[in-house]
Amino acid sequence: xxxxxxxxxxxxxxxxxxxxxxxxxxxxxxxxxxxxxxxxxxxxxxxxxxxxxxxxxxxxxxxxxxxxxxxxxxxxxxxxxxxxxxxxxxxxxxxxxxxxxxxxxxxxxxxxxxxxxxxxxxxxxxxxxxxxxxxxxxxxxxxxxxxxxxxxxxxxxxxxxxx
Numbered sequence: 001x002x003x004x005x006x007x008x009x010x011x012x013x014x015x016x017x018x019x020x021x022x023x024x025x026x027x028x029x030x031x032x033x034x035x036x037x038x039x040x041x042x043x044x045x046x047x048x049x050x051x052x053x054x055x056x057x058x059x060x061x062x063x064x065x066x067x068x069x070x071x072x073x074x075x076x077x078x079x080x081x082x083x084x085x086x087x088x089x090x091x092x093x094x095x096x097x098x099x100x101x102x103x104x105x106x107x108x109x110x111x112x113x114x115x116x117x118x119x120x121x122x123x124x125x126x127x128x129x130x131x132x133x134x135x136x137x138x139x140x141x142x143x144x145x146x147x148x149x150x151x152x153x154x155x156x157x158x159x160x161x162x163x
Contacts, residue, residue: 005122008113068081088124089111
């Protein structure tokens, strides 16, 4: 999977989307330290142990570089930056039952706008799956010859070594 680049100084505004989600009872906000175990359990249950590790790094940053989407007192999505590498967006994920509402886009934009506020000019989205989503949501462009990128040689555990 290839990497993508985002010009943070040319991001779309996020307030309209956040307001629309708020009308549906969905809040997108920076994660808080005392709820770390809840967010990590959500990621562990719905996604990947690799993403749990990366999110733990985002929680170690100051300010925390993880944003969450919350509805009815439960985590329905998350997005991180500065986890795998500084200047990288991800990982991110939304509960299957909440997809298609704009939650993923809101988490992406919350992270990218925060990266801009922290002084970054550009963000890298590493190992992109949905290229069209990132291009449409944030104007991301493909980085040529970026496969396998920073994930090359990453340890995957005993089961992966047997394959």
